[in-house]
Amino acid sequence: MDTAATEARKITAAADSRSDIAAGREYLTFTLGAEEYGVDILKVQEIRGYDAVTRIPDAPDFIKGVINLRGTIVPVVDMRLKFKLGKAEYNEFTVMIILNIARRVVGMVVDGVSDVLQLTAEQIRPAPEFGGAVNTRYITGLGALDQRMLILVDIEKLMSGADMALMDAQAQSLQ
Amino acid sequence: MSLRILAVDDSASMRQMVAFTLQAAGFEVAEAEDGAVALDLAQKEKFKLVLADVNMPNMDGLTLVKQLRTLPDYKFTPLLMLTTESTPEKKAEGKAAGATGWLVKPFNPEQLIATIRKVIG
Amino acid sequence: MSMDLSRFHQTFFEESFEGLDSMEAALLRLDPADVDAETINTIFRAAHSIKGGGGTFGFTAVSAFTHLLETLLDQMRSGRRAVVPELVNLLLRSVDAVRELLQAARDGRAANLELIAGHQLALEQALAGPATPAVPTVVVAAGGEPAVAAPNRGWRIRFAPHPGLFRSGNDPLRILRELSGLGQLRSEVELPAPLKLSATVAEESHARWQLELISGASEAEVREAFAWVEDDCELEITALAPVAEARPALTLIQGGRAEAPVAAASAPRWTGPERRGGNEATGSIRVPTDKIDVLINLVGELVITQAMLAQTGAQLDPVANERLLTALAQLDRNTRSLQESVMGIRMLPMDFVFSRFPRMIHDLAGKLGKQVRLETQGADTELDKSVIEKIADPLTHLVRNALDHGIETPEQRRAAGKPEEGVITLAASHRGGNIIIEIVDDGRGLDRERILAKARSQGLEAADTLSDAEVWQLIFAPGFSTAEVITDVSGRGVGMDVVKKNILALNGQVELASQLGRGMRITIRLPLTLAILDGMSIAVGNEVFIVPLAAVVESLQARPDDVKTIGHSSRVVRVRNELVPLIDLHELVRLPGGAVGEHNLCILIESEGRKLALGVDELLGQQQVVVKSLESNYRRVPYMSGATILGDGRVALILDAAELVRRTQPAIAA
Secondary structure, eight states: OOHHHHHHHHHHHHHTTOTTOOTTEEEEEEEETTEEEEEEGGGEEEEEEOOOOBOOTTOOTTEEEEEEETTEEEEEEEHHHHTTOSOOOOSTTOEEEEEEETTEEEEEEESEEEEEEEEOGGGEEOOOSSOSSSOGGGEEEEEEETTEEEEEEOHHHHHHSGGGTOSOHHHHHHO | OOOEEEEEOSOHHHHHHHHHHHHHTTOEEEEESSHHHHHHHHHHSOOSEEEEESSOSSSOHHHHHHHHHTSGGGSSOOEEEEESOOSHHHHHHHHHHTOOEEEESSOOHHHHHHHHHHHHO | OOOOGGGGHHHHHHHHHHHHHHHHHHHHHOOTTSOOHHHHHHHHHHHHHHHHHHHHTTOHHHHHHHHHHHHHHHHHHTTSSOOOHHHHHHHHHHHHHHHHHHHHHHHTSOOOHHHHHHHHHHHHHHHHSTTSOOOOOSOOOGGGOOOOOOOOSEEEEEEEEOGGGGGGTOOHHHHHHHHHTTSEEEEEEEOOTTOOOOHHHHTSOOOEEEEEEESOOOHHHHHHHTTTTGGGEEEEEEEOOSSOOOOTTOOOOSTTTTOSGGGGTTOOOOOOSOOOOSOTTOOOOOOOHHHHHHHHHHHHHHHHHHHHHHHHHHTSOTTTTHHHHHHHHHHHHHHHHHHHHHHHHTEEETHHHHTTHHHHHHHHHHHHTOOEEEEEEOTTOEEEHHHHHHHHHHHHHHHHHIIIIISOOHHHHHHTTSOSSEEEEEEEEEETTEEEEEEEEOSOOOOHHHHHHHHHHTTOOOOTTOOHHHHHHGGGSTTOOOOSSOOSSSTTSOSHHHHHHHHHHTTOEEEEEEETTTEEEEEEEEESOSSEEEEEEEEETTEEEEEEGGGEEEEEEOOGGGEEEETTTEEEEEETTEEEEEEEHHHHHTOSSSOTTSSOEEEEEEETTEEEEEEESEEEEEEEEEOBOSTTTSOOOTTEEEEEEOTTSOEEEEEOHHHHHHHHOOOSOO
8 A cells, every 4th residue: 555545544544433423434344234334444454255254152143253263263243143144154255354443353254245445425325213123323424426325334333332232341332 | 994993782782772773874883782892893803983872781881982092093083982881070071981982872873973073074 | 853752661660660669678687776878769769760761751840859769869868867767658658649649640641640740749858858958959050151142143152172172972073063063164273383293292182263153143052062061171152243244364163173083082993803783692582472372362262273173183083083082182281381381471470469468568557556577478470461460459458458447556465475566478379270378367357246237237137156257257248347446447338249249250269268356367368370371171951151160170970869949949959078069051041952951961150158059951072262352343242251252262151150140149158
């Protein structure tokens, strides 16, 4: 990556903490059931196929287990199960978005990954009062692009939330 | 010709800071953690300048300066004391031992370079 | 040039903490009756370095406080102030204050100002005390220059160096250069008439200068250029008349090349023997721990890859692949020794923790009016850094307890026919793959009856038939304390349970032995490292789990009539003459797949003196595994202490034997 691009990414990352500013950023879009979602590309570490997962006792059903990601143990969440959307099938087309959030790595299974989009401020509308599967607490806005409607999710907040059961209470309070 | 400077201090962070600063300014630096090691190094190589802390185990800075001044190679070499003492009697002690001058701690890299340049341009 | 000094902070903190430790050790060594000059010097030097570094790296609070400490020490060093126990204690407390300041600076938090201010006041009072004439801390301006900085045209300077000026390494030309940096310099040199450029003359300075500096610089700034040579010259500085005078007669000597004595200073660089970089005497280097951790992780990966290769290799035809298999065996050996060497880097001597106790015992014994001697054995026994860091607090607690509750007052000891001075022994040793740490005191020991009574009063189940060992375990129950008087030393009954929890979290064990009136021995058994574990891999359904080998007693095939159901669902299995609780791992981990208890294959595990039989489907074998944290990306998982990566790249969870035994048998009574 050249320096200018690195610089640009740094600047975007610096604006990150202010979740109200959602414009001019790049989003990775993915589908869950009939809805299309977007997450900040800076939170995405990689995209990979669904691996053999080791199941964890006493975990909710949407936590599929843990995988070995180059030597670290990474939990995998199936968003289709979490939001009861789509069909939770696992085959060679099943994809997992590896997220880097709150200094942790989490795998997220979705129906499919579409593309990376840049949205300007004009293309983003405020989040609706009530909405689809994802609690509006975690939605930063709606992105309109041609005929498409993107639900922009604050993935860090969503994944750190108590109902995701991904962190100990202590770790949550540190966020 | 690069200029070799000997930095003597029992504090590793101080040595690191001095060495790094001087190297960044284009000098070459050898380090010693007390007077005895410094004297040993100075007998093997003629340094352009010696920067020495005052309080060190084994051999303190004043003794080092006295010893260095007895060596033919160091008769006129600038020997600077790094000292936290800025009181006149401490300076007098340093001068009596044969020190060229002193740099009062705390100093910052800019001051260090300015002083070194003052002495060996 | 501006430079970020933060890159040196790490080193500064490390050396400063080391310096504080050596100050503390030296202060404790200091005998007011027979003061050793070198000991005081050591303490002084450490304070001096911290002050200097603190100032340089911008930790002004550290340097300001340490300055007081240093001043006091300097007085003691020079004999101007007597070394008395009160001062030694004050210095010890000041060491704590400096440590707090440094820690606060390192962690980027605010320091405990109350603590600091209290100590600072005490130090200032001590310094103002009668034993010493007041020490001027105000910088006396050298040469007593007038503080006049009236703007004028410039300065006339008469500068006549003494002949010996060069012998201090100074050079008049350097000073002229410096002055010309302040403004426009005109100089006129006078040489003595009979000057000959012989070698003897070159070593001496004979020139005198008349200078005119056209500059807005203050007199102090001008004098500053002469600061190093003040005593080696005659110097007169007078203000120039404000009206400009034409002085064409003056010659501008730039660089002063006319002068001979320059020779010494600019002699060509001596090209002698090869250079020596750094110091050969030092056999160690400082490496940040995260670098080591990366190395350890990589070696962990290598071990896994090697295991994968070995697994694949085992399926090959040994004859057709002889050379490959020989190479794999070689790789196996090399990987093991690499792993051992790398793990060794993280090892630190027990002294790392033991060294904090002399101070603690000194302070506490004084507070409690007790006389205690500390003896340490095996302080050089090495232990993984992460284990050492985590064992420090539990050990501190146990030593404190031994001092507070174990050791009696001198009167009580005399009455019991014991020497007035009690002894606390700290011992560390290697035994098998473990480290054994013992805390032994010759105090009053545990009182069985009092513990039982106390336990009952707190609603704990405690039958008279309990064995001594079981009674001693009661003190590890939450909220348990037998101290008659709650002291501010070892708390209010919190602690022993936490101590035990911490030790268990390290895969360790703790045992107590006690004799009433004679003392008590606490034995802590710890694995050498947390990063690698000898495990037994077992299958439950389609999943593989690792059981720490240290907890495995045996595996057994239970006959159906050996298994009995008690109450609703509790099951026990008869192992020879003992009934051991039986848990089917299927039920525990609630994973689908496999039938419950089909094979009656059990492994018997033991922790904290209690046994548990685990029903499993299959025993897969023994292997060393690299322990990985589940919590770094996920959360704590019940009954699991971590995870590892198997030879085939899959993740396997590691069972927590201590938690299994505890959670499945909540009652203390057997």
